[in-house]
Amino acid sequence: MSSQDKAAVQENTGKTADKVFKVIAYAAGILILVALAAVFLFLLFRAWPLIGGDQSANAATVESFTGGKAHNFWQYVGPLVFGTVLVAALALIIAFFIAVGIALFISHYAPKQLAVVLSSVVDLLAAIPSVIYGLWGGLILVPAIGPFWNWVATYLGWIPIFKGPAASPARTVATVAVVLAVMILPIITSVSRDIFQQAPRLQQEAALGLGATKWEMIKLAVIPFGKSGVISASMLGLGRALGETMAVLMILSPGLTYSVKLLQASQSQTIAANIAAQYPEANDLGVSTLIGTGLVLFIITFLVNFIARKITEKASV
Amino acid sequence: ACGDNTSSSSNGSSSSASAEKISGDFQGAGASSQQSAVEAWIASYQATNPDAKIAYNPTGSGAGVTTFLTGATAWAGSDASLTNDQVSQSKDVCADGTTAFDIPAYVSPIAVVFNLKDVSGQGKHLNMDADTIAKIFDGKITKWNDEAIAKQNPKVTLPDTAITVVHRSDKSGTTQNFVSYLKDAAPSSWTYDLSENWPNEVGQGGKGTSGVISTVKQADGTIGYADASQAGDLGTVALKVGEKYVPYSAEAASKVVDASPLDDSAQGDNRVVVKLDHNTTADGAYPLVLVSYDIACPAYKDANTAKFVKSWLTYVVSKDGQDVAAKNAGSAPLSDTMRAKITKSIDAIKTE
Amino acid sequence: MGQRIDVNHLNVYYGNFLAVEDVNMKIEPNKVTAFIGPSGCGKSTVLRTLDRMHEIIPGAHCKGEVLLEGKNLYAPDVDPVEVRRDVGMVFQRPNPFPTMSIRENVLAGAKLNNRKISKSDADDLVEWALRGANLWEEVKDRLDNPGIGLSGGQQQRLCIARAVAVHPQVLLMDEPCSALDPISTLAVEDLINELKGDYTIVIVTHNMQQAARIADYTGFFNLKAVGQPGHLEYFADTSTMFNNPQNEEAERYISGRFG
Amino acid sequence: MGQRIDVNHLNVYYGNFLAVEDVNMKIEPNKVTAFIGPSGCGKSTVLRTLDRMHEIIPGAHCKGEVLLEGKNLYAPDVDPVEVRRDVGMVFQRPNPFPTMSIRENVLAGAKLNNRKISKSDADDLVEWALRGANLWEEVKDRLDNPGIGLSGGQQQRLCIARAVAVHPQVLLMDEPCSALDPISTLAVEDLINELKGDYTIVIVTHNMQQAARIADYTGFFNLKAVGQPGHLEYFADTSTMFNNPQNEEAERYISGRFG
């Protein structure tokens, strides 16, 4: 009994640390708001000439960007928004199922040793910089995937999105979507895998105990548990796809149309790549216009995340 | 410093240049077209001025000029000459109420390159006049064996391959010079406004010169335009000048610059702006060139910067400097007459 | 009808650790067999080998035979999924599916076996299973509430209802009452008594009174020392086990009883 | 010395749901008080209000007073952290810290509070606490193994050792034995008997025999119907409660006992 008496020496109650820690945590939360507000206000400030400035000068700027095809900011940004969303959505569609598949493979199918190796490979791939995907996509994938797109255009050309002839070289939305899918795949996989591995053993056993097959067990006990995590992982991926600059810049042959002809060149461009392409040679007003498009991208991400959050909230109730 | 590639012999004080050695950190930014040349210049310049640390950031002409106008860089490289507006803005950064000036520093032919099975190859040419080129790049001529091309190349068997036009997808001085050539030399076939962005939706776009070249290389039947130093083993087009077809070369490019007048509408002191004569008929001239300028101030707030800029620009336009660039970046050296005009402007930089 | 289980020379390993050694027993059909013994002696482990549930723990494996009506569960052509369909299981800790309502939890197993179950059949099944688990009165008005919102004891009864709803041949229960109050325990015991007409039931319990009350046969597991493998010390019909055990260890264990 | 607890007009809410209504009782110092009652009646809930543990569930709050030696735990200037330092708790489900070894788990209370403790004191404390929880012999050779690697029963005993090692004034236990075998249960009961010389002990149990064996006072909780709030139906010293209850509901509940 004596031992605990000795242990009960006067101790630092940690009350101050407790309060300080709480303040720091709140401050960190608020800092996010401040940082974001700063970015938003800056964008707005720099884009202000678009709204408050000389409209004829704006028109001239937009005309110089588009070779006279668009005459105001909205005509300019419209196809860019379309292209951005198109490319990112395609990438997400391609990546999502494969990523969830790999995550399940690692968490529930692969033997333990293999799973460990695969996990590290996936983490490594998540870290491959976009400029390398740009190099690879532009120099290796584009020539390699050409025949495949030709095949698609020939046999699936009756579907409007696959209307041929496939561009040669294939610097098209379809190719970019594939590259972006490859880029976001490891991100979605990595987060989903972590979540799946955390799925409670108790519920998995319950499912198996009821005579569920492995897949049924996954459906009953793993996917419901991981759903919101997987959705937020996908949003992470979608966010990256929406904002990806270098890979798109180095691969895509851009255009400013509302076309969904995925296999043809010079149809679409993304906002981020467009900024990177135009910024170096832009004058002050040009920079304002580009930042205006950046602001629009910002708002798109806001909306996408807002909607995704609503979905997640509903799913987790 | 750490990792520098200086040979032990060249950084000694042995070189006997009587001129005062320059030292310090200096920044330039601007046109990416000059990058290779500037790198060669920096390396050679530092051989005699080992204490000068020079960084050139190839951000692009527009950003380069903008940065220069904030005073953050000592000089700028730009594919376009200054606008009058920019000249008056420069009062804020140049000392003593002076305004910035621009001088040609880098002249390079723009090659029209193509990739066509059994036809293209290193040093191989197809003959075309400006009108044909304009029609190809406007999507009016879509097959390689089109009458218009075949007529000018009787000795070549042209395949029935579709033409894929490749142009720059970013804003670019190269594009501006190329379309400006088409507009001047084939006004009836090229009706677009002059701009740094590609004006139509024909073909494919590539980011930067490297994007254009790799796109051209990746498929059969492509045609594009790029700084001639990057043409590599692609086929190139010989332009019709007068009655002859002239393939690109440094000398041919120099000729058109010499044959062109200065732009006297340029406002401001010390400016040397070339008004390229795209319709020249001078013998052996190659009219499709890019003239890239260096932009500087006649007076700087910081004396050391002024000293550096003066010595740097003097070296750049010197025969030595131009030869280094010609050798390593494939540019066309400035002629002596041109150099004489430029030197006057450089000499105007006040170092005291 | 319930099925008979024969366990022959069963050794269970977690990786290289031999957790249970050489278990031999015959579990009679349509009877209740209880496993008792000190903590860590391997009761749960053996129970899980009866429906190959241990296999989902990485590294866990067993040697020996488990015969269900003479058919070896561990024969190479046997699908563990089918084994588990015939052999239901209730766990020590309640584990309702957290995303499902009470009703969906009960139907989870049945839905797997028969997707096109009619609404009225489903209603009947839910009521039957929940009544059997003595939970019906408490939840009948909130069948669509999440199962996880119940108290611990309610959750465990829900899990029993869920297992029973699949109508297995054999029912394994790992301390199903350890989180239940006496009334619920009694109800579950009644349910077990009722079910044994149709099923073979194996139950792990810490409560010797419970074993004495409901089991027809009792197996006493023991372990020589910590770190040593557990083993089946003594297996007998329940009245022999509690009134006249022919095994010294078992007697010592049982005489330590109280209550 | 243990401390006295007075509960006055306690109502506990989960959000807007009134889970327990108007509880009044006096918990004597250095005695063992047991809470019994059917599942869902709010035993755990009331127990948790005694060390303000319910407050960490979002929305949970209570009205009324809990006086520890006459001092209201819910007075505005009272820090719940300090309350919990004096009032220890053992939970229904074993919850050792997964990042810690067995030894570290036992020492967690001291270590987490940044209390400096010498190696030899620590060794003494670990051994004392583990012996008290009847776990020492089983784990003494693997004190540096992770606590989570033990079997369920072993884990729970580890948690008891961990709570005891902080040497609180009051010890609250929420069905601490529901995952233990009889031998471990007996050991824990012995421990409780030993500890009550120093502490006030409140224990929730489903096992009425356990209550009868170890408690000095017993509170019987009940609920009128599901969805209705639970309440303290009857509070008496244990022998009255089990032999001569003056409350009809309590008598009905207790007469349903067995064993």
Added chain:
Amino acid sequence: MTSANTSVKVPQPDFDKLAPTRSFIQARKRKDAIMRGLIYVAFIIALIPLISVLWATLVNGLKRLNLNFLSYNMTGVIGGNPTPSGGYGGVLHAIIGTLEITFGAMVISIPIGLMCAVYLVEYANRKDKLAKSVSLLVDVMSGIPSIVAGLFAYSMFTIFFGPGTINGFEGSVALSLLMIPTVVKTSEEMLKIVPHDLREASYALGVTKQRTITKIVLRTALPGIVSGVILAIARVIGETAPLLMTAGFISSTNVNLFSGQMTTLPVYVYQEYSKLSVTCPAAADASCVPTIPMERAWAAALVLIVVVLLLNLLGRWVAKVFAVKSEQ
């Protein structure tokens, strides 16, 4: 004894009807096999491009990757000519730049991101307006295009330190804007997964919230947080566009994060790619390599991957050392 009211009719389900048919069992098995197949196929499909990326980088990169490449910068490199040391320039300056700038970004964003996650999971109430907007804005922040982050940092430094300010730390600030949301989100997920039981156990020992968080919650979540931080580093270490604008490009080595331009590996890769090829003088001998920029680009890309790999291994090692042993 049981309170079951015998007058109520208890339904007796017909279990024969509910029993699975033979064909349904087969169908379930088939479905299981198909899903297994699909999962394997997904895995293989994904491997093709991923292996191709690594293979291309490896094959093209190894051509120029040698000690010389790692120990020199790009000063004094003229065209395709060899330098006095016999190499063709290198990436020493870019490696230093990448490490310093990324480290700067980590120093800014890990504390902020982690504390923000702690705020969201441990302190904020679900219905709290502030918390809701913070977590929404974290999501929004993760969608900030990197180039906009670059513009933001550039203008901020321009305002505070004068026009045209370019230095490594500016790059760090831009990157931290991109890194924070990843840190917050992954940490948040990991903190949420820590069982509530453990917090209760700790509180019950009279431990303050701060200590519970730092010593139990964060400790338990640590392996996950580390891998989240690795992801976050991965998100930024390859950023090019914002660094072009904030950290600049220089051919010499700069070790001062707070002053002067700094080259990073991705920027280096991109610049060399943009150069495409150099001109060799007509008279040049074979030692002049016209395709050297592209070869340097691939070699630098390989170096970049190796750097990332090393960081990964480091993180993995940290995660292993602190791993939570045998969960459940």
